[in-house]
Amino acid sequence: GLRAEVVDAATVRLSGPACRVRIEAQGRSTVATVRPGRVTETTVRGALAYPTTDQALGRTVFPNAPLPAGMSEPAAAVDGDPDTVWRPGRDGRMVVDLGARRAVQRVEAEWSTGHVPAMSVEFSDDGIRYRRAGALTGRGRERTLRASGSPRYVALRVSGAPERSTGLLRLSVH
Structure with missing residues (x-):
């Protein structure tokens, strides 16, 4: 058999x-x-292998409801589905709750088609006070930030207004 x-x-x-x-x-x-x-x-192409080192995958994200004007559901960026995207709207910001303080060495953002906007990352231990971790850099649709810290919350801030066709496919925290 x-x-x-x-x-x-x-x-x-x-x-x-x-x-x-x-x-x-x-x-x-x-x-x-x-x-x-x-x-x-x-x-299977496009399927995610498990276990994964992505600490953001499937985590709780904010905001959840009501969403700011022009913003779609941020959970689409951490759901592992390459067919869903988060549209941040103008100067959008999303926060991922890692569930506990966790060591972070790298944050990655992968965008769909269109111009990739400028982005920065912030860390927080309590979800109230945030500190800048740095800006994501790179070419093409993927941007990366090498960082060090052990935050519970990781915030992604998008500068400006991305094109209508552009959305965040994946936010990964390693």
Whole structure:
């Protein structure tokens, strides 16, 4: 019979008789061809592997309701779904609650199409007083900040008004 070993939430190893297998993960899918006497390892493109080092994934975010004018739901930036985006509106700001103070070395932001706006990151231990951690830099759709600290809250501040077609696909905290 067919044997399957789940490596993580995106990758599976298959062995057994010759067959084609459709693999689905996190709303995405792929087809793998199994050959007798061989192990076939297949990763579903676009699916996130677990465990992950992203401390922001699935966390509580603010604001939640009511949202400022022009802002969409910030949870879309930490839901792990590449088909959802956070639209910050003019000078938007979102805060991720990491649940406890956690060591942070890097913050990443990945944007959809369009011009990527200027961004900065702030850290807080109590959710009231914030300190600047720095500006995200880089080229293309991804921006990164190398930082050090152990905050509970990580805030992302967007400067200006991004184009209507531009949204934050992913905010990751490592």
